[in-house]
Amino acid sequence: MEFKISKEFITEIESLISAKNEQAILQLLEDIHFADIAELMNELKSVDAGYLFKLLDSEISSEILLELDDEVREKILSELSAKEIAEELDEMDTDDAVDIIAELSEEMKDEVISELEDFEHAKDIVELLRYDEDTAGGLMAKEYIQVNENWNVLTCIQEIRKQAENVSRVHSIYVVDDEERLKGRLSLKDLITSSTTTKVLDIYIPKVDSVKVDTEDTEVARIMQKYDLEAIPVVDETNRLVGRITIDDIVDVIKEEADRDYQMAAGISQDVEADDSIWELTKARLPWLMLALIGSFVAVSVSQTFSDAMEEYKILFFFTPLIAAMAGNVGVQSSAIIVQGIANNSLTGSLFKRLTKEMLLSLFNSTILAVILLFGTHFLMETTYEMSFTIGTALVMVMVIASLIGTFVPILLNKYGIDPAIATGPFITTSNDIFGIFIYFSIAKIILGF
Amino acid sequence: MEFKISKEFITEIESLISAKNEQAILQLLEDIHFADIAELMNELKSVDAGYLFKLLDSEISSEILLELDDEVREKILSELSAKEIAEELDEMDTDDAVDIIAELSEEMKDEVISELEDFEHAKDIVELLRYDEDTAGGLMAKEYIQVNENWNVLTCIQEIRKQAENVSRVHSIYVVDDEERLKGRLSLKDLITSSTTTKVLDIYIPKVDSVKVDTEDTEVARIMQKYDLEAIPVVDETNRLVGRITIDDIVDVIKEEADRDYQMAAGISQDVEADDSIWELTKARLPWLMLALIGSFVAVSVSQTFSDAMEEYKILFFFTPLIAAMAGNVGVQSSAIIVQGIANNSLTGSLFKRLTKEMLLSLFNSTILAVILLFGTHFLMETTYEMSFTIGTALVMVMVIASLIGTFVPILLNKYGIDPAIATGPFITTSNDIFGIFIYFSIAKIILGF
Structure with a gap:
């Protein structure tokens, strides 16, 4: 059974804090799990959270420290002395203590370590600090x-x-x-x-x-x-x-990896959360948007080179966003399946077989879509058969090539030790925009002859 | 230390299997973990895998059964009698046994259960079969x-x-x-x-x-x-x-949920893998492509209603794919952050505050991008100041609205009990295409006055 923090509960705590009624606060929190107290503190103003933190026993407060949101923890740590931090660390398992120390400034680190009471514990922590945090050494604890x-x-x-x-x-x-x-x-x-x-x-x-x-x-x-x-x-x-x-540390690794892949696919670099500052969010989002803008600008320039055809074949230009969108969609689908396959270590067989399969799949899917589009344009927009045929053929070609790019690029990146997740999201949609628009107009040029 | 299955090892096993050299096979597999044997069997032809499976002790084969790829397991189960399956299940924990039974046909289910040797075990399995597989009852085991x-x-x-x-x-x-x-x-x-x-x-x-x-x-x-x-x-x-x-069952739940969200964001419904059949992959991918096609078709129709402006403002039409792409990109970013926040239960504060924040963020980001675009168009494409200003302003407006839609829709879906992950991917990019193109031309109409 889980304890749910209600608005009333927060208000009650806030009023007790402003009244500095220590005993009533401790009584109220007595039966509440530290994970829930951490959630409560995430909601409080930082002065209130700091006050509450200092009120609690270090056995509980050390557990809370590990559960707090990063910003809240940072604030609380900044208000503690080296000795106070060391007291918290003394209660923690070595792996957790190392995670906290890693967040401190260099001087503070040394000070805190020198304040640790238990010498064995301190020695273990110093040993663990040597390892890269993304390795087994960075994850492990000395408690066994x-x-x-x-x-x-x-x-x-x-x-x-x-x-x-x-x-x-x-x-x-x-x-x-x-x-x-x-x-x-x-x-x-x-x-x-x-x-x-x-x-x-x-x-x-x-x-x-x-x-x-x-x-x-x-x-x-x-x-x-x-x-x-x-x-x-x-x-x-x-x-x-x-x-x-x-395994509980591994659960975090799995979740972080999944979150990272998901964010990458959405064009968000770095590990951000909805509650991060606008500045943090901008840092994670703007670079990808910039990349997409530049890529799209190239795509625009490509279509502009075909501007001579605009007088005669207006309709062709209305359809560029559709072609670009479909290239992007199919590219993201293809790359997502490959990225996930790589992550789960379930990709088997040769690259050639994989590309052949993807080609057949996208040929099949895009032909169905092209037939729908052909009827749609001809009957709803009254385009000529020739124009409908042109757009339909181009759609098939563009989608097949986009799906091959979506399949090939993550495999290639992975081969060279680059995180294939980069290939999904804005990267693939934008490059497929450029290729897609170019192929589209090239095919139109061949069929319609402008 | 992990055992890596080499090509040579597979070839060796294959030749031993074709020679039916039981003893040598068993000797070769003796020290290999069942998870590795399962990986090996996933690579073998199904007759070979079936042969190998029957060779092994049920203590090991039952563990292997749980680790096999779905298709391989299905094939192997289809070649076993009810009695043989029951023997495997007798070795398994109740929760695992239930997972296997759930994959069988209705008649086979009853037959297998009646063949189970341990009555207590059978009773527990029957009890567990009653629960929905997506609930605690469906996950739990009776071994405690x-x-x-x-x-x-x-x-x-x-x-x-x-x-x-x-x-x-x-x-x-x-x-x-x-x-x-x-x-x-x-x-x-x-x-x-x-x-x-x-x-x-x-x-x-x-x-x-x-x-x-x-x-x-x-x-x-x-x-x-x-x-x-x-x-x-x-x-x-x-x-x-x-x-x-x-927790190991929970690791699977977490991974499955993350995989599902990731696939949703990429426009793939159902849980598919790179090695699934073209037909399975089509079922998971085509519906989303169809939705995107229809949506893009609507977007095309919207831009067509502004076709009168084409003679005078050609350049405007070259930029529709860029506007649509940026609307899509920012929309996906916004919705991904919200979807993840909902999944991690970390969304706090009111909807109004969240929308305000997202508006400020996208206003900030899009203004930077608009300024870049303004210089880009003016100096590289030699558009008039008026036109550059129009495209820049439209970009800001479109991106702000797209990010608000991206924020609002998943929150709304979640409120009505619909999986918010649906809102990412093709759904959001396509609807933002339509809104984006409409807003873009509307603003152009106001500023340029056509």
Whole structure:
């Protein structure tokens, strides 16, 4: 069951905050999940949110900090001292602490680290800060349970009790040798169902999937999904166990990747949200619009080179937006399917076969559309048969070529290590505008002979 | 570490299959993860895949069945008897078994169920089949661990050992009362760190998030993400515990939803993949192209009503594709941000404020673009100042209105319970084509006076 923040609730909190009624506030928030308090704070004025934040216990406030919207968190962090931030970080898992530290300025970073109370925790955080945030190293946490292959179940349970104090959720128990090299894992089930004198060596599962510290985050996500894993250990170059990644971090990676692809397809670069500032949104949107404007301008220039035909074949020029739109639509469809196929790793077979299939598909679809258009123009607009035939033929040609471009470009980009998602959206619609209009008028020129 | 299926490996398997060398095949596949074998089978000819499938132990083949591509699975299932399918299902968790059964024909369904060996398992499957697949009931499994609040830790551990035989991964231990109503959960950590005589009542955590059987799957995904849960119990109307959902099922829901939204934005309905048949792809793509064609045809008719101006203001007509393209681009940007905001539940504030913001944003962006265009047309195309001014002004107006439509329509659709993702893609570009062209010529008519 989820708690829904009502307007009344926000008003109540606001009035309690302005009355500085600490006790009533704490009482009101007592049974509310930190994720809901974070949502509430996102809605409050920043002074109120800051006041509320300082009121809460660091055990809860540290969780809230991780759930807040970026801007709200930034504001709150800017009002905390290095010592206060360190107190929050002391409560967090290392991977989360690193995410927060990464948002701080360079000097603040060092100050905060020096204020951390738990030395082990600080050491782990400093280690994690070394890794690129888009790799397994950047995702992993140091909170995991590790047992030596030579221990018995009793020692394991005692050690796990000790280690578990720092680990909020026990996922897997990793088995290492004396050099801390990853050997396998121990299932919790086997542990609680084995006798206490059993040796780890005899019950551990020697097969365990792992990733290297420098594996890309999207690759980690793919592997964890494929093998249906809830946690995966991370090893360094010498196979030493150095961290673990859990599925909830992967859920974020998957969502971010999907959001990014979606925004790219819509012509929005960078990760923006509806509630970001106009300036942030402009930065994400204007470059694509600029590109589209320049591309369209080229398309206009192309059509202008055929302006001699305008006197005699007016109708041809009315249809340019339709041709351009259809080229764009079919191009986006084709590229979206390829981009998704690449993302899901489900593209198989040769490029030639793929292009042939796409050609057949678009030939089939565009012919149906061309016949409809042919009747539409002839009967509704009373164009000559010759003109209707010209527009229809051009539509087929333009759509086939646009769909081939839409198929080819993302595959090509991906081959050269460029994110194929760039190829969707304004990029493909605009380049298809240019090609489409050129092909359209060229075909018209051949058939109508101007 | 991931196993990569090489071409050589496939060739090797193929030749072993044609030689019917069972032993060598089994030896070769022995250390390979079922997810990899499934990938291999997706690549094989269907007779070969079928042969391989029957060769494998049902413990592994049942896992493979779940990982196969839909078409491959369908073929393999069609070649199995009801008894053989039942054997596979006997190895699966109830939620997975239900997914497979749902793909069978009605008669086959009943036959397979009657062939299931484990009566409890069959009963659970039949129960799960009752629920809509897009709800918590459709996602949940019956494999979970449940203890009575009146037991002590020792009884718990004994019971868990018994129940754990059917549960592949122990997530949470749910605590129920004598009426099987969900009371809370027991943490594994607390269980293994408490003395055996402790009562469950004294150590269980009384707060536990749960969802109702009829909660929508995307809502379950949202709740589990928000509260960072790896498993969530499902209760019926009387709060009786009836199942549990794990995060790996939710990962699929999230991915499917993101894929669907992405495809919608690209004008592709239904869930298709690059490797689907031309007929499947046509069904998903042609309707949107048809809609776009009809819409563009209307846009053409609109521009035709202004044809009297063509003699004097040729240049105006060259620019219609540019105006239409920019209207489409900005409309898609605006709607994508709103659709994503709705999906992430992050839209706050009033509609009026949102429209005002979008208006300011697009006014700002389009003015910059209009100034560029003004210089571009005047200096590169040598249009009159009056004409450049007309096109620039129209661009601003068209873009502002297109972005407002892009913002308003998805919010409106969502309010009436229609998937707002429909509003992106061809729908928004086409309707913006029509509005855009009309506004463009209307403004030109006012300024230029034709």
